Amino acid sequence: xxxxxxxxxxxxxxxxxxxxxxxxxxxxxxxxxxxxxxxxxxxxxxxxxxxxxxxxxxxxxxxxxxxxxxxxxxxxxxxxxxxxxxxxxxxxxxxxxxxxxxxxxxxxxxxxxxxxxxxxxxxxxxxxxxxxxxxxxxxxxxxxxxxxxxxxxxxxxxxxxxxxxxxxxxxxxxxxxxxxxxxxxxxxxxxxxxxxxxxxxxxxxxxxxxxxxxxxxxxxxxxxxxxxxxxxxxxxxxxxxxxxxxxxxxxxxxxxxxxxxxxxxxxxxxxxxxxxxxxxxxxxxxxxxxxxxxxxxxxxxxxxxxxxxxxxxxxxxxxxxxxxxxxxxxxxxxxxxxxxxxxxxxxxxxxxxxxxxxxxxxxxxxxxxxxxxxxxxxxxxxxxxxxxxxxxxxxxxxxxxxxxxxxxxxxxxxxxxxxxxxxxxxxxxxxxxxxxxxxxxxxxxxxxxxxx
Amino acid sequence: xxxxxxxxxxxxxxxxxxxxxxxxxxxxxxxxxxxxxxxxxxxxxxxxxxxxxxxxxxxxxxxxxxxxxxxxxxxxxxxxxxxxxxxxxxxxxxxxxxxxxxxxxxxxxxxxxxxxxxxxxxxxxxxxxxxxxxxxxxxxxxxxxxxxxxxxxxxxxxxxxxxxxxxxxxxxxxxxxxxxxxxxxxxxxxxxxxxxxxxxxxxxxxxxxxxxxxxxxxxxxxxxxxxxxxxxxxxxxxxxxxxxxxxxxxxxxxxxxxxxxxxxxxxxxxxxxxxxxxxxxxxxxxxxxxxxxxxxxxxxxxxxxxxxxxxxxxxxxxxx
Numbered sequence: 001x002x003x004x005x006x007x008x009x010x011x012x013x014x015x016x017x018x019x020x021x022x023x024x025x026x027x028x029x030x031x032x033x034x035x036x037x038x039x040x041x042x043x044x045x046x047x048x049x050x051x052x053x054x055x056x057x058x059x060x061x062x063x064x065x066x067x068x069x070x071x072x073x074x075x076x077x078x079x080x081x082x083x084x085x086x087x088x089x090x091x092x093x094x095x096x097x098x099x100x101x102x103x104x105x106x107x108x109x110x111x112x113x114x115x116x117x118x119x120x121x122x123x124x125x126x127x128x129x130x131x132x133x134x135x136x137x138x139x140x141x142x143x144x145x146x147x148x149x150x151x152x153x154x155x156x157x158x159x160x161x162x163x164x165x166x167x168x169x170x171x172x173x174x175x176x177x178x179x180x181x182x183x184x185x186x187x188x189x190x191x192x193x194x195x196x197x198x199x200x201x202x203x204x205x206x207x208x209x210x211x212x213x214x215x216x217x218x219x220x221x222x223x224x225x226x227x228x229x230x231x232x233x234x235x236x237x238x239x240x241x242x243x244x245x246x247x248x249x250x251x252x253x254x255x256x257x258x259x260x261x262x263x264x265x266x267x268x269x270x271x272x273x274x275x276x277x278x279x280x281x282x283x284x285x286x287x288x289x290x291x292x293x294x295x296x297x298x299x300x301x302x303x304x305x306x307x308x309x310x311x312x313x314x315x316x317x318x319x320x321x322x323x324x325x326x327x328x329x330x331x332x333x334x335x336x337x338x339x340x341x342x343x344x345x346x347x348x349x350x351x352x353x354x355x356x357x358x359x360x361x362x363x364x365x366x367x368x369x370x371x372x373x374x375x376x377x378x379x380x381x382x383x384x385x386x387x388x389x390x391x392x393x394x395x396x397x398x399x400x401x402x403x404x405x406x407x408x409x410x411x412x413x414x415x416x417x418x419x420x421x422x423x424x425x426x427x428x429x430x431x432x433x434x435x436x437x438x439x440x441x442x443x444x445x446x447x448x449x450x451x452x
Numbered sequence: 453x454x455x456x457x458x459x460x461x462x463x464x465x466x467x468x469x470x471x472x473x474x475x476x477x478x479x480x481x482x483x484x485x486x487x488x489x490x491x492x493x494x495x496x497x498x499x500x501x502x503x504x505x506x507x508x509x510x511x512x513x514x515x516x517x518x519x520x521x522x523x524x525x526x527x528x529x530x531x532x533x534x535x536x537x538x539x540x541x542x543x544x545x546x547x548x549x550x551x552x553x554x555x556x557x558x559x560x561x562x563x564x565x566x567x568x569x570x571x572x573x574x575x576x577x578x579x580x581x582x583x584x585x586x587x588x589x590x591x592x593x594x595x596x597x598x599x600x601x602x603x604x605x606x607x608x609x610x611x612x613x614x615x616x617x618x619x620x621x622x623x624x625x626x627x628x629x630x631x632x633x634x635x636x637x638x639x640x641x642x643x644x645x646x647x648x649x650x651x652x653x654x655x656x657x658x659x660x661x662x663x664x665x666x667x668x669x670x671x672x673x674x675x676x677x678x679x680x681x682x683x684x685x686x687x688x689x690x691x692x693x694x695x696x697x698x699x700x701x702x703x704x705x706x707x708x709x710x711x712x713x714x715x716x717x718x719x720x721x722x723x724x725x726x727x728x729x730x731x732x733x734x735x736x737x738x739x740x741x742x743x744x745x746x747x748x749x750x751x752x753x754x755x756x757x758x759x760x761x762x763x764x765x766x767x768x769x770x771x772x
Contacts, residue, residue: 086729093522111523115732198714251609254626409523413731423714447521450542450723450740451731452713 041346043072043353046088047103048336049079051153051370055103055357058365062356070349072101072357081105081200085412092117092343100344101354103152103336106140107200107405107412110220113148114409118339121147125351129358136402137375141337143407144220149337151375152358153366156331156398157208158391159318160264160272160279162311164300165189169318172325173209173238176271177245183270184247188300191269192242193260196252198423203405203415204332205273206422209235211330211403212323218406218414222445227438234323236422236430243425253424265290267302267311273320275334277371279391282312317391320398330403335375373399406445413444416451509745515738522732535739544723545740549747552719554632556700559639563696564689566640567647574648575655592645600709603638607710628715635717638706643699647692654688655681690759697755698748720744 047055052074059072066072077084085108091099092115104112112118121129126147130138137151159176161169165183170176176192184190195201207217215231218224226232243252249263261278263269272278281289293311297303300314320329338354340347356362363374368388373395379385380396389395406414417440422428443449479487519531539545570588577584591599606612609623624630658681666676682689704721707713713722724744728737 082730089522089732111732114525115523116525251623251626254623413733416726416730447524447731447733449538450544450736451726451733452544452718452723 040066040068040070041349043070043100043344043346043350044075044098045072045101045103045338045353045357046075046077046091046099047338048081048084049076051366051372052076054362054366054370058357058362061362062353065356066353070346070353072353077103088112089115089117092341095343097343097345099341100346100350101357102339102341104149104339106137106151106154106333106335106337107415109141109148109337109339110143110407111409111411112339113143117342118148119342119347121150121340122351125150125355128355132376132378134375134377134399134402136333136399136404137335137337139402139404140333140335140407141339149339150354150358152336152338153363153370153372154333154335154375154399155275155373156333156395156402157204157273157275158320158331158394158398160274161316161318162189162264162270162300162314163316164296164314165270169316170271170321173242173321173323174325176321177238177241180247180270181245184245189268189270189302190247191249191263191271192245192247193249193255193263193269193272193274194242194252195256195260195273196243196423196425197254197256197259198419199256200415200419201256202419202422202425204334206235206239206418207332207403207405208320208330209238209323211332212320212327214324216406217418218408218441218445220407222408222410224438224442224445226441227434232434232437233430236428236433238323239422239425240428240430243428248426253426261290264315265293265311267294267296276373276389276391276395279315279317279389280371282315317394319394328397328401330401331398332405333399333402335372408445410445410447413447413451414441417441417444420452512738512741512745515734516742518735520733520735520738522734531735535735536743538736539739539743545720545743547716548718548720548723551632551717552701552703552721555636555639555703555719556697559636559643559700560693560696562636562640563644563647564693566644567651567692570644570648571651571655574652588648589645591642592649594642596642596705597709599642600638600706603634603706604710607634625711626715628717631711631715631717635703635706635710638710639700639703642706643696647696650692650695651685651688654685654692657688658684686759690755694752694755697751701748701751702744720747 045055045059056074059074063071077087085105088099088102088104092102092112102112102118104118109118113120129147129150133151134154137154138147140154141147141149141151159169163169165188166179170179180190180192195205210217210226210231213231213234215229215235216225218226242248249255249269251259255263257274257277260269260272260274261281264272264278265282282291282293283289285291290311292313293315294302295305295307296309296311296314297305297307298309302311320331322329338357340350340354344350358375360376360379363376364379364382364385366372367374367379367385373389374380374385380392386392405411408414418437421433421437421440444451516535517530517532519527519529519535521527574581574585574588604625606614607624609615609620615622615624618624624634662680662684663676666680671679702721703719704725707717707719707722708725711717713719713726718726720740721744724737724740727733727740731737
């Protein structure tokens with residue numbers, strides 16, 4: 001503190017700094033000029049970071065296939081869905097003319113359409129998109145009777161289980177809960193892994209159970225249907241029983257998809273509700289995957305000793321358990337839809353490009369290399385798809401019975417409110433929670449009041 | 453004493469102004485040109501400040517009086533103060549406000565005690581003074597988000613070295629009390645050096661002679677701290693506490709990374725962010741922002757009132 005100050009030394013440093021700043025500015029200016037090169041119009045596709053490699057390859061192929069009409073460039077958005085949505089919203093609200101095509105989560109279709117950020121598909125394009133596409137994914141792209149986007153890929157959950165612990169897979173949630181409790185009493189791995197953390201995954205679980213029990217959260221016009229019948233109460237009761245059971249994972253209330261996968265690979269889970277990536281993961285060597293999971297002893301408990309038998313040897317799959325016996329479950333579907341932005345300058349070309357980006361070849365590549373199930377139904381009979389997805393039958397079954405999340409502009413608010421009220425699931429009181437849920441969801445659907 | 457010096461300052465001001473009055477009219481051509489040049493040179497900075505602060509604040513206030521949700525563009529309308537009513541009658545706001553106040557009070561109190569201890573230590577260090585000060589400042593130099601991520605990993609079961617110290621099966625970030633404690637811990641770790649630095653500047657105001665005289669008179673270390681050092685540092689303490697309180701009230705980064713506001717750990721800034729950038733509700737979100745702004749302004753006024761006009765240079769023995 002009492003040391004001398006060196007004004008001269010600082011001044012000496014300033015000059016290179018200024019020179020550096022000028023150099024950066026000049027470089028930026030030159031870069032700005034060079035973007036005005038001539039050539040076919042550039043169509044920017046803004047989409048998620050996961051699968052960007054496959055989407056970029058598709059963009060390259062579509063550029064080549066366009067015969068010089070346009071060139072497609074894939075621009076990678078952040079990894080988290082919230083961040084993707086926020087960046088797209090910022091660009092579109094600001095009227096960014098560089099955004100031509102957006103790859104949006106299935107739950108954003110209504111919101112983007114209502115906000116005027118995406119174009120309705122023209123009749124001819126819509127007719128072509130409908131052809132051969134699965135019903136569930138098409139529904140996620142529909143708002144107020146019109147198609148606003150083209151389903152690029154879909155995703156669905158099925159039941160993954162240990163066949164040594166449960167030789168026949170449970171057909172209903174009741175069966176699964178009692179099987180888990182029985183295993184717990186025997187001191188065997190008993191966890192049911194499902195997404196219980198306070199986030200979108202929890203709402204997906206609730207939506208699946210609710211739809212499977214014959215209910216619905218809200219209709220397209222924002223009318224809340226949660227309180228009708230006893231479906232919501234049934235769904236909440238399943239969630240509460242799974243979470244509060246002594247056989248359940250103690251950290252269920254903070255678990256997301258990856259935590260469930262890890263618990264299964266670590267040998268502590270008997271059942272898991274999850275997406276098909278868990279199959280690829282357990283077959284992938286570490287550090288990228290589970291490498292077959294941990295060793296298990298003859299009883300089925302995880303062990304550090306080399307028993308020659310791993311979790312993967314007992315890893316099996318089955319359809320999503322139902323809520324009402326005899327009625328198939330209606331798993332909530334996810335995925336990405338391609339839409340044309342209202343701010344882009346080459347909308348006709350963009351409509352042509354989205355059809356190319358989701359064509360058979362590109363969807364097959366996304367499925368095989370990127371691990372996301374396709375939306376074209378005949379790909380499910382393709383041998384190269386089936387080879388990569390041995391669980392394809394269960395996946396297809398899930399997709400055929402699919403339920404979609406509410407197609408209403410206020411969905412994100414609904415989801416935030418629901419995930420706040422349903423977490424931790426063990427604390428839900430199924431008998432009294434429904435009216436309160438319905439009330440809060442009504443406010444969120446109309447964007448009245450705060451979101452937590 | 454302070455009154456006298458204040459009056460003295462005022463009278464000297466008058467004295468200097470009175471002869472300034474007539475000269476103003478007779479200001480020479482050169483002087484006027486010089487003053488105009490001065491104003492011109494200041495103008496760009498003043499204009500930029502107005503543009504970058506006044507405009508966004510005004511726009512936020514205007515937005516907060518509208519029903520304006522990006523997803524319902526057709527419903528945009530002027531609604532007066534109804535957004536404020538909605539926010540102030542919402543349980544979410546008061547929950548967030550309570551959490552924010554809790555974080556602010558506890559973290560600033562701990563930071564003050566630790567910061568004072570560090571400042572006294574740095575003040576007394578005889579060897580490697582520069583090194584010690586640099587080392588103590590390291591946490592403040594680390595980007596908050598980066599530090600928050602490392603805290604998050606440290607407290608995550610199975611991965612973190614701190615979580616490993618807890619009984620197995622505990623997930624401290626998933627429980628309200630422990631998660632809040634971790635947030636406060638991260639805040640304290642990060643900004644104690646800042647507090648220490650401000651207090652160190654205050655310590656430099658305390659004359660050594662006074663302390664030596666007190667020592668000769670038989671004052672112990674505790675008496676010297678409470679009777680001499682703290683009163684003399686009062687202006688620096690005011691500045692340090694004010695800065696930190698205003699900062700702590702706007703806490704965002706640590707909570708955003710550590711808990712995302714789950715389990716009721718969200719602060720008012722988190723609530724504003726969620727309503728603006730997740731719900732796209734510009735009306736409600738702006739109302740929350742304006743309320744945060746008002747809270748911060750009230751805190752500042754409250755501080756200055758509480759500490760009296762303990763502005764730098766005022767009488768150290770002040771009022772009690």
